[in-house]
Amino acid sequence: MLDRRTEVLLEKLNALCARSAFCIVEEGELLSAGEDGESVKGMLGFLQDRGYLELGYAEGGEYCVRILPEGRLYSEREAAEKREELRRNRRGALCAFFGAVAGAFLGGGIAVFLLTLI
Numbered sequence: 001m002l003d004r005r006t007e008v009l010l011e012k013l014n015a016l017c018a019r020s021a022f023c024i025v026e027e028g029e030l031l032s033a034g035e036d037g038e039s040v041k042g043m044l045g046f047l048q049d050r051g052y053l054e055l056g057y058a059e060g061g062e063y064c065v066r067i068l069p070e071g072r073l074y075s076e077r078e079a080a081e082k083r084e085e086l087r088r089n090r091r092g093a094l095c096a097f098f099g100a101v102a103g104a105f106l107g108g109g110i111a112v113f114l115l116t117l118i
Helices: 004-016 037-049 069-117
Strands: 022-026 053-059 062-067
Touching (some): 004 022, 004 037, 004 062, 037 053
Antiparallel strands (some): 053 062
16 A cells, blocks of 8 residues: 555556656656655655566656556556445445434334333
């Protein structure tokens, strides 16, 4: 699992390198608000160590990058996991709702039954 900044960087690289195996990107294209060149270089190294991308070279703020299959599939897997989590949360909420409704009917029925006995 990647932190948010590294995930955003990987998404940018996927968008920039969508058509070719190796692509050359400028450091300015990869910078987000509050980041500098050293943090981008560190995140690229982290992604390379984890097998998400391959760096051909990194010189003077210019990077030659190839996104590996693991890097291409990362965002797709994350989206699928979020959809599955949403589905589980929705299912749990529905079960809780219908359980509460059933409990209310059962409790109301018992109360009416007891009042008719008195």
